[in-house]
Amino acid sequence: MHNAVSRASDDVPFRLGQYEIQSQMARLIAVDNGISRADMARMTGMARSTVAEYLQPLLDCNLVSEQRGNYTGRGRPSTGLSLNMKAGVILVADIGVTHGRLVVADLGAHRLAEEAFMPDLTIGPELLLSEIVERFEKLLQSSTARDRPIRCVVIGIPSPVDFERGMPVRPPIMPGWDGFAVADWVRRRMGVPVMVDNDVNLMALGEARSRPGSQSPLLFIKVASGIGCGIVTKDGELHRGADGAAGDIGHIRVPLHDDVICRCGNIGCIEAIASASAIMRQLQDQKGTVVQTTAELAALITSGDPHAVRLVRTAAAEIGEIVAMLVHMYNPASIILGGKMALMSDDLLAGIRAVVYRRALPLATRRLSIENSQLGRDAGLVGGIALGVDKVLSPRGIQDLLQSR
Ligand SMILES: [Zn+2]
Known part of the structure; x- marks a missing residue:
């Protein structure tokens, strides 16, 4: 199911301004392509004449188009309102x-x-x-x-x-x-x-909108050269926080790693310990293996290099602890893993899943799904x-x- 438009509420509250009402109508049309004027009136609670009044400017400016009649005898008749894709x-x-x-x-x-x-x-x-x-x-x-x-x-x-x-x-x-x-x-x-x-x-928004609404609230965890998180609410909207910093989890401090300095200047950040860059540095420090790009790291992991695979599993366990904490904080319906590290190894998903289901309380994990991104690099x-x-x-x-x- 692909739905590029957020789920609009079914009822238009009273005393909305003209543009709020027309926005609600346009969203309804985007979600329910081919909706009739009668359905629009029923869903918004407005009289047919009021629907017509608010609709006309949207038709006049070509944002919405309307087809009448032309029933071909098969399937749904091609009447109703639709968003003009060419607008x-x-x-x-x-x-x-x-x-x-x-x-x-x-x-x-x-x-x-x-x-x-x-x-x-x-x-x-x-x-x-x-x-x-x-x-x-x-x-x-x-x-x-x-x-x-x-x-x-x-x-x-x-x-x-x-x-x-x-x-x-x-x-x-x-x-x-x-x-x-x-x-x-x-x-x-x-x-x-x-x-x-x-x-x-x-x-996060791309992944949430390409899934059924029941899979939100959704947390999208990106593990690549850094680590970050995007938060989508139950209504399918991004939660950015007061200043836009919500979900910036890469610099949460992990215990017992005070010897690791992060690029942000702090010590022991999860990003400095469990990101792809961190694993590449650990490979060099511990084994003298020089890995310069994530593509090279992916090749090493795919080839089954035991040291690289172990480092990914350790990283997954560290990230899992943070994700378990987020699950308690936010009680998401789904957690989606993305970024290059998620794409290169299923060990990351398996490791995070194991920790989250072990650590988080049953009520928070009863319906929780933890999956890799469906959209991959398109998200x-x-x-x-x-x-x-x-x-x-x-x-x-x-x-x-x-x-x-
Ligand atoms: Zn940091």
């Missing part, structure tokens, strides 16, 4: 430490064009963002959607992000990016709304598209759309 595009950049991907998507979350590139995070924000803007423009021009308006740009970066202000905050691996107003800078260049979020948040892009569609269909997005006509 605009969403551009998403998923920027990681060792990968970058760009995508052009329509409002139905279909990917129309995409490309991979190697971003250099060390050249500073202005040069890299210029490159991304240029690549976006070329990619859009090369796609079938070149004539459609850009409704929204979403950028995921490997850094803590102040989401409201659209800027990274003290990223340990991105020199020159601290406090740089990424969203404002790109908005000025492209003239469209821009959202910036932490890469793991986008992966961040899928989440970015979902965030973009949410933005376009939000009250503010609808207001912008109607006022820009």
Whole structure:
């Protein structure tokens, strides 16, 4: 089941403003493609005439289209309301430490064009963002959607992000990016709304929206060169916390590792002990085995190198302790493992599962599922598209759309 749109509530409360009501209607249409005016009235509790009044501007601006009649005698008649996929595009950049991907998507979350590139995070924000803007423009021009308006740009970066202000905050691996107003800078260049979020948040959102709603609340744990977590609420929305730092678990201190210094400057952080980078360093320190890339580490693990496999199992046990704590804190319905380490070895999943089921209380684990990511390397892009569609269909997005006509 793929659903790029968050689950809207079934009833529209009284005294909502025009744009809130139209946002609810647009979300209903996105979730239930082909919904009739009568169903819309029933689900919102509004009179048919009121539905018609609020619907008309959405039809006039081409965000929603309506088909009448044309019953072919087979299946569901092709009447009803649907989101006009061609009403605009969403551009998403998923920027990681060792990968970058760009995508052009329509409002139905279909990917129309995409490309991979190697971003250099060390050249500073202005040069890299210029490159991304240029690549976006070329990619859009090369796609079938070149004539459609850009409704929204979403950028995921490997850094803590102040989401409201659209800027990274003290990223340990991105020199020159601290406090740089990424969203404002790109908005000025492209003239469209821009959202910036932490890469793991986008992966969590992508994974949650591609699963049934019953699998949220959901925690997405990324284990790669660092360790991070994205939190999705029961309603399918990201929980970012007061400042955007929620889920930044990589720097939780693990007992008995005070001899290990983390890149954040503290000692004994889980990321410095159990990430792919940590395992690569331990291989070198303990066995003199030089492993420079995660691909080389993956090859070593796949070949069954006993030392590498043991290090992964030890790391899984350490991460499992943290995850067991999170389970008590948040009582998720599912925990999804992603990132390169999860992809390279099932030992990580098995090890984390073992600790969590042993340590956490039965009530918290009764229905808990712990799985590897379904989306793999696509999770961040899928989440970015979902965030973009949410933005376009939000009250503010609808207001912008109607006022820009
Ligand atoms: Zn740290």
